[in-house]
Amino acid sequence: MILKPYGLLLLLAVLLYSCSKDSVNEQTSLEVNLLGIEMATSESDNSSESGTANRAATSAASSANESLQLATIPFDQHFGITLSLSPERPQTSPLNEETSTSNTTPRAVGITQNGPQSWKLNDGIKYRLLAYDNTETKVVDTVYTVGQNSSGGLLLNSGQTYTFVLYSVLSTTQVPAAPTGKLSEAAFTSIDGNTDFIHFRKTLTLSPGRNELNVTMKHIFSQLTARINSSQVGNITSVKARVGDHYLSPTISLSNGSVLSYNSKAVNGKDITFVQTSSTSSSNESTIICNNGSSTSTLTIDEITINNITKRALSIPGLQLAPGTRYVLTLNIKSFTADQEPEIELGNSTYAPGNLVFDRNTNTYQFATSGDGDYWFKNYVKPRRTDLDARPWGENNQRPRAELNGGPGDPCEKVLPLKTWRLPNRAEMDNIRTATEAQVKGHPGPNIYAPVRYIDENYKNSGKRGMYFGVQTNPGKDAEKYLFITFSGIYNDNQNRNDTNTTGWYMLKNGNNFESMQIGPNIYTFNFYSLGDNTAVSIRCVKAG
Known part of the structure; x- marks a missing residue:
């Protein structure tokens, strides 16, 4: 049969349509939904594979306390x-336009509150989309702008697995070029550490028809x-x-x-x-x-x-x-307000409610509520580092040095408010003895022929031993009214503490000279000694006046 010319044209059109239809069926479209920037928490969605190593520490930290x-x-x-x-x-709820503008917390440029789990990217921010096939070859490299509609989705092969990478520096003018090479080997070497670099990665096998890539990017810095x-x-x-x-x-x-x-x-x-x-x-x-x-x-x-x-x-x-x-x-x-712990008045002096302690994490000086407190070398404002005792000579804190124990000064003066407390002198520490002697005026009894002191074998159930002054029996619920001196022991130029739960050793300052006062092991023992350079003892501050 001989076909007319118009018949040939019709047959050609059918064949071309058939081929075109088969080609479209082998491809599929991908729509990118940019959801925002995720806040880093241990409950973050694992659908994104970005920065796993970077966020390990973040998850651990944020799962603890808000502060x-x-x-x-x-x-x-x-x-x-x-x-x-x-x-x-x-x-906890999305911000409306009014609350968004009144929010006083400064944000990084280019992002806005987007509900309880993320921030959204502002219109005009540029980001780059990359797609790699299963040979790690880049097949898509496109720059998009937030708020501007793209002309349809990406056309890729259905049934094939791709790895998609998106990133941005939250700029309205530029986005860094992608580094060359295979995906697993490529690395940025010119990202400015002052920019807010955000990143997303997702591996996805495409199905015929329309596919969606939901993107929640993450901060890297x-x-x-x-x-x-x-x-x-x-x-x-x-x-x-x-x-x-x-x-x-x-x-x-x-x-x-x-x-x-x-x-x-x-x-x-x-x-x-x-x-x-x-x-x-x-x-x-x-x-x-x-x-x-x-x-x-x-x-x-x-x-x-x-x-x-x-x-x-x-x-x-x-x-x-x-x-x-x-x-x-x-x-x-x-x-500052006055210390919330009760101050102890005895004789002619006012004593701190506990031994002096220093918190290295918060850089603050306080009074221990129970236990021994810290141990101090004379004329250093930071205590002996007992946590270094297991280290070899030269690395431990058996002897004082400025890099560990601070400069010279009175550590009691560091308690807030500043300079309201100070180291006691001999007369003030000896005062706790003379004010509680047997037959002293105002002796509360019951035995007026014995000192007004009591040794507690288990102070506040802490296992610590020490002495109350001003009472002859366990004061029970009235314990805070009486001065209690723990038998905290002493570090005498060695790595081991001596006299623990037997004797208390406390620092005194008389002018420019330092002494130690021994209290215990019984209610009668009070002695004074010169304080050696390498000896660390407890401190009980007195009120400055």
Whole structure:
């Protein structure tokens, strides 16, 4: 049969349509739904494979307490800074337009509250989408802009498995180019450690038809927002601060977003720029911190002026900033109130309610509520490091040295409010003996021919032994009314404590000379000795007046 020309054209059209239809059936479309940026918690969705190594520490930290650290440091003799560090949480319900604009917590540029689990990217932010096939060959490299509709989904082969990587630096003008090479080997080497680099990875096998890729990106670096509130004290007129360690040029795996190495350490850390929100409050724009989180960071306030009082070189160590987590550091400057523990008046002196202790995590001096307290070398403001006793000679703290025990001074003066307590002298410590002798005036009995003292074999059920002054029997519920001196023992130039639960040894300062006072092992023993340079004893402060 001979076909007419129009018949040939029709047959060709049918064949072309058939081929075109088969080609479309072998492909499928992929729609990208950009949901936002996930907050780093231990309950985070595991659908994203990004930064597994980076977020291990984050999960452990955020699953503990909302407030990760708490400290009080002196500002002057009347005021102090109470600080807390907490992960920044989105609100429990989505913010409407009104509450969003009134939110006073500074955010990193380019993100906004997006409900209880994430922040959303603002319109105009650019991000890059990459797709790799099962040979780790890049088949898609496209830049998108948040808020601008793309012309349809990506056309890829159905039934095939792809690995999708998305990333951004929250910029409206640029997004870094993808590094070359196989996905498992490619790494960024020029990402600025001051940018908010976010990342997402997902491996997906595509089905025929329409597929969706739901994307919740994750921060790779940590962020810190610092707030200062001095409403109890006065006006803030200047704040200059920085935080470190901070690195400027990290090497980042394209595959999972983990930081392979931290390079180019900033010599002075990262400057924090504060924004004056009122005369008594100040906060900073969210500061990007690039470090590995395994070591602690230090916030240094180079200068802060409040009520015409300027304080310089305030150091706040021990901040644990896990990569990928947003933190709020709150500094409340408050006036001090009298110690909440009862002070003990005996004879002509007022004694602290417990032995002196120092908290290295919060850099604060306090009084022990039970137990022995710390042990102190003469003329050093930080106690002996008993946690180093197992280390060899030269590494332990058997003998004092400034890098472990601080500079010279009276550690009692460091208790807040500053300089309201001090080391006792011989007369003041001997006062606890003379005020409780047998037949002393006002002796409460029952045996007026014995000292008004009582040895407790198990003080507050702590297993500690010591002596009450001013009572001859166990005072029970009235224990807080009486001075109790623990038999805490002594470190006498060795790694082992002597006289534990047998004798108490306490530091005295007479002018520029230091002594130790022995109390116990019985109600009659009180002796004074010269205090050696390498001997560490307890301290019971007296009220300065």
